Structures are given as structure tokens and as C-alpha cells.
Amino acid sequence: MIMNAWPADPFASKPPRAPRRRLREPGHVPGEIGIWVFIFGDLLVFALFFGVFVHERSRSAGLFEQAREHMNLMFGAGNTFLLLTGSLFVALSLNSLRQGASGRGSRMILVTLLCGAGFVVNKFLEYSSELGAGHTPSTNSFYMYYFVFTGIHLLHLLLGMVALVIMYLIARKPSLGRRDLRNLEAGACYWHLIDLLWIVLFALLYLMR
Template identity: 95%
Template structure:
């Protein structure tokens, strides 16, 4: 008759878990070089737009200030909150996905997508409010810049939402490759660009005196 082995000591220290393999290496630049070329190019174009706006405002300070006073700060602040929240969650999602938590990471991408939907709805309501008040691109220079700049930004955001859908599909994969991670980082970097551009627009259109 064979004797059963003694049970393992429940108080014995357990061997440390092997560290999870991370897909990001030290010194890693997020995304692909192409997305950064696009981001810096886009920033230069918007910097030109913003410079033109500031110059025109200096020439027509009274008109621009009167128009700014009619802007609905609640809409602007609400959209700022939505984009900042979305950027926070897309950053948290990347951290989760790098650690293999695909479920948590993909859900956070969905939260960012919902923030984008909220921005679109809020902007549609704001456009409707301004038009009902008689403010259109032909009203004066301020509203011309307002509709053009925010319209271009809205187009960027819609493209960003398409990128978020692609990111969500990638995040749902059973396992991620380094290329998958680079694609996720590229999408997140583009979303942060949208956030940055809006913050500047919010300051120029709603706050600048």
C-alpha cells in the first residue's frame, strides 16, 4: 500500500508570479511615425487658423466681444468636459490593454465613444440654438470663424469616432500583437489631438476677452 504524500504547507510562501509580458518597451514612442507627421501638420494648420482669428479680433475687438457675450458657455464647458473625460478613459484603456485586460480596456474605449456621441449631440443643439437666435456664418466675422472652425473640428471628431470603433474591435481580440498596440496608440494619439484643438477653440471663442 502506498502512502499518500503529506499536504502542502498552507503557510509556505508562494513563488512570485511571473511578471506580465508588456508590449511596450522603454523609450517607446506611441503609435506610428505617420500619425505624428499628421498630428504636427494638423497642429500647424490650426495654429494658422488661430493666428488669423486673433488678428481679426484685434482689428474688430468690439464686434468680437459683443458676439462672444452671446455664446452659451454651458454648451462649450459641457463639450470640454466630455472630451477631457474621453481622453482620460482612452488613456486608461491603453494601460489596461498593455497589461492584458482586454475586457476592461475595450469597455473604456466604449466610454470614450459615448463621450464623442455626447459631444456631437451637444454641438448639434448649440448650432440649432445659435441659428434660431439669428447667428449664422453670414452674420459677422466672429460667427463665420465660429462655424468654420468648430465645423472642421467636428469633422475631426467624427473621424476620431470611426478610429475608436476600430480600436474597440482590435481591443476585443483574444491577444494583441505589437502592431495592434501601435494601432491603438495611434488612435488614442489622434483623439488627444481632438481634445487639444477643442481646448484652444474653447478658450478663443468662449473665454477670450
């Protein structure tokens, strides 16, 4: 048997590579239409809440300012940092999952879930501090709005953590389809909504003078 000692022709045509599967169509809206209907509806409701708060503050500026000065800025800033970090990691997670890196993507979802858990613990400590100082929803209008608005937001965050668990389970699947990606995007959009609402609440309750 005679073996060909000549090297392979470097100019010979190579077999074409299999095209990489694209999970995301260019220009498509992330998630499902239903999640955007919910997000815009929720934003309208909270916009009404915020408008009522600003109106009541204009009527009782001295009372609201005195109450605001008793708020612990560190609690609010800490929760802002946690949510911003969580939103960053959920965005990075989606990017990794689109590239097929399910392990890295799922771990980043867990980081976001830990940020959410940290928010819950921090909020529990803040509530305990305020109640221990004698500040309850019946103390004055400021604290009534504080407990109601942050309580509604906390409920949103707990639902968001449930969504993150579902996202994690989807991310752990051996392969992802377009439907899986849309569900992941819908969960991420909802988490970004939670972040946005908190940033406005943080400004109104802790910073507005």
C-alpha cells in the same frame, strides 16, 4: 503502496514562472511615426487658424466681444467636459489593454465613444440655437470663424469616432500583438489631438476677452 507523510520541503526550489509578455517596449514612442507627422501638421494648420482669429479680433475687438457675449458658455463647457472625460477613459483603456484586461479596456473605449456622441449632439443643439437666433456665417467675422473652425473640429471628431470603433474591434481580439498596441496608441493620440484643439477653441471663442 507507502505514501510520504512528510510535508514538502518549503526551501525546495520552485519552478520559475513564465515571464509576463510585455506589449510595450520601454521608451518607445506611442503609435506610428505617420500619426505624429499628421498630428504636428494638423497643429501647424490650426495654429495658423488661431493666429488669424487673434489678429482679426485685435482689429475688431468691440464686434468680437459683443458676439462672444451672445455665446452660450454651457454648451462650450459641456463639450469640454465630454472631451476631457473621453481622453481620460481612452488613456485608462490603453493601460488596461497593456495589462491584458481586454474586457475592461474595450468597455472604456465605448465610454469614450459615448462622450464623442454626446459632443456631436451638444454641438448640433448649439448650432441650432445660434442659427435660431439669426447668427450665421455671414452675420459677421466672429460667427464666420466660429462656424468654420468648430465645423472643421467637428469633422475631426467624427473621424476620431471612426477610429474609436476600429480601436474597439482591435481591443476585442482574443490576444493583442505589438502591432495591435501601436494601432491603439495611434487612435488614442488622435483623440487627444481632438481634445487639445477643442480646449484652444473653447478659450478663444467662449472665454477670450
